[in-house]
Amino acid sequence: SEPHISDLVQLTVDIKTASKKHVEDYSHKDVSSSGPGLCQGIMWKIAHTRLVQIHPITRRPRTRFELYQTAFEIQDAYQAHVLRCWCGEDGQHYRASVKKWQRVYVKSNRAYGGAVECCKDLVRSTLVFDTVAQWVACLRRIYDDKEVKILQMKNRLDPAYSDFTGYRDVSLVLFGSLTNNMIVECQLNTRSIFRAKSASGHKRYVEARDARGD
Numbered sequence: 001s002e003p004h005i006s007d008l009v010q011l012t013v014d015i016k017t018a019s020k021k022h023v024e025d026y027s028h029k030d031v032s033s034s035g036p037g038l039c040q041g042i043m044w045k046i047a048h049t050r051l052v053q054i055h056p057i058t059r060r061p062r063t064r065f066e067l068y069q070t071a072f073e074i075q076d077a078y079q080a081h082v083l084r085c086w087c088g089e090d091g092q093h094y095r096a097s098v099k100k101w102q103r104v105y106v107k108s109n110r111a112y113g114g115a116v117e118c119c120k121d122l123v124r125s126t127l128v129f130d131t132v133a134q135w136v137a138c139l140r141r142i143y144d145d146k147e148v149k150i151l152q153m154k155n156r157l158d159p160a161y162s163d164f165t166g167y168r169d170v171s172l173v174l175f176g177s178l179t180n181n182m183i184v185e186c187q188l189n190t191r192s193i194f195r196a197k198s199a200s201g202h203k204r205y206v207e208a209r210d211a212r213g214d
Helices: 002-027 038-049 062-087 102-109 130-145 190-212
Strands: 090-096 124-130 149-155 168-174 185-190
Touching: 002 130, 002 149, 062 102, 062 124, 062 130, 062 185, 124 190, 130 168, 130 185, 149 185, 168 190, 185 190
Parallel strands: 124 185
Antiparallel strands: 090 124, 149 168, 168 185
């Protein structure tokens, strides 16, 4: 309903305000030094112009192997936490497998100039609700969770949001102690959109995405 849309829009503003500070904190842990050489110079530029996966010890962009090692290490704990702490009684949790390398490779080359460390959704999860009010309650649970910080949020339910697909959800990019500081994703869907997405909708989206080169 409209009042709950307003609540969601206001909560979006609050989350995005807090996320700016979280991004600053995360970015300050980027490449701590960049010695001579073209490769290191490129890495420094990537790390300071995009939100990338940073290794918590070396402070350098995570390699493909480090990304997948961490992804498989945190996968079970992350999915369990999403179900136990964020889903609530009204939601339904859909566990996603770790993103396959074939898709990560394509996405990295199409969107990030081959920089695999820019992929933020190797580990992802989906929560499905019947109402916007339930979305708002779930968002507050995530926002208040001390084990993660929200780095980015896309509120595709915002009346001001528009894209060519008509798809709607709330997408969160997070990191924290729960994820060993790896950036992960959580999507919030309404049941009707999730059903359309699970049927032929996602197939059509993939076809459109590939045609656009996204």
